[in-house]
Amino acid sequence: MPELPEVEALKDFLDEHLVGQEIVRVLPVAISVLKTYDPPVTAMESRTVTAVGRHGKFLDVDADGLHLVAHLARAGWLHWKDQLPSGAPRPGKGPLALRLALATGAGFDLTEAGTQKRLAVYVVTDPAQVPGVARLGPDPLAEDFDxxxxxxxxxxxxxxxxxxxxxxxxxxxxxxxxxxxxxxxxxxxxxxxxxxxxxxxxxxxxxxxxxxxxxxxxxxxxxxxxxxxxxxxxxxxxxxxxxxxxxxxxxxxxxxxxxxxxxxxxxxxxxxxxxxxxxxxxxxxx
Structure with a gap:
């Protein structure tokens, strides 16, 4: 399971590769991955990524004030691709859970191995609307965590x-x-x-x-x-x-x-x- 250090590194990686880029498509592939429906995931499209953050073990992609928040759970991972495959991925029994594509042709896939599907993605106007984020304790690496x-x-x-x-x-x-x-x-x-x-x-x-x-x-x-x-x-x-x-x-x-x-x-x-x-x-x- 990715924990604070790995999610922090993913945040830094995505901050370098996503910020300033336009999202052209967000496609949930696994039925279980998307936990919110209003606003719809398509609302992320045509927006520019302005920041990438971390809340505990949650990743937060901020696109002009709309947030795609992801928790990779035990068996999830993020795979960056400088050039995503052409065509839409087919829903099925494979590990692919969600794909985010940029106008440049790059993007990332969220995947989850195993049969227990716990990877979760939320689209919200405020990360605190995600129940798991709302109940988080303090970050142990925060300056005020003495x-x-x-x-x-x-x-x-x-x-x-x-x-x-x-x-x-x-x-x-x-x-x-x-x-x-x-x-x-x-x-x-x-x-x-x-x-x-x-x-x-x-x-x-x-x-x-x-x-x-x-x-x-x-x-x-x-x-x-x-x-x-x-x-x-x-x-x-x-x-x-x-x-x-x-x-x-x-x-x-x-x-x-x-x-x-x-x-x-x-x-x-x-x-x-x-x-x-x-x-x-x-x-x-x-």
Missing amino acids: VSRFAALLSGERRQLKGALRDQSLIAGIGNAYSDEILHAAKMSPFKLAADLTEDETRGLYAALRDTLTQAVERSRGVAAGRLKAEKKSGLRVHGRTGEACPVCGDTIREVSFSDSSLQYCPTCQTGGKTLADRRMSRLLR
Whole structure:
């Protein structure tokens, strides 16, 4: 799933390639992709792109005050093409969900792999009209997101850190991968309760959060859209690396599985050598 660093890089890429260009066609190909109908998606056509923004993990293409807002979900991606194929794409069972074409002949496709279709596109006059954007928490890389604000968000949170960091209404833009990376950098168990953090632990977690996301954004900056997935994977230290050696201590990276996802962690760095129970197996054995 694209998270804050990748969406930030896509925003920068589109800002360079879209701003000042006229949109000539926006064509939804998958029935499920378009979540709004008024104004119609065709209202984006014949408008000039004036800005590209990011709200958490949402991309926002502003064309003369009308916004095409997209959330790529777990298996979605954006593919830029300097020259789009001629002719209209045919609706079908393939991954193509939506195509946006410019007057220059360039444009991009939004695609989604797999059978669970969660990629979502909205056409609105204000991004806050998108429910997911309206309920977003603060952006963790915003200048005013300081350690005191972070501490206030976690205060009273009787949830495990893993879940708290992934909650978009608490903090925007962090998903499964970077929550693992942040907790590994902070040397904290994903199951530690947010409300139990000491002042020093809160400062340490805040520093890990800012450093991890900032470094990921810097790695992604200037990378072409088609290479961002590979760049993200190459920069991850624990997420998706079950069975490999921890780059810090050399211990074996472990995994805890859930119904539709999993987390990775290092026992030596994060849990005092303790192996965390696999929640999926725990439920089966009840």
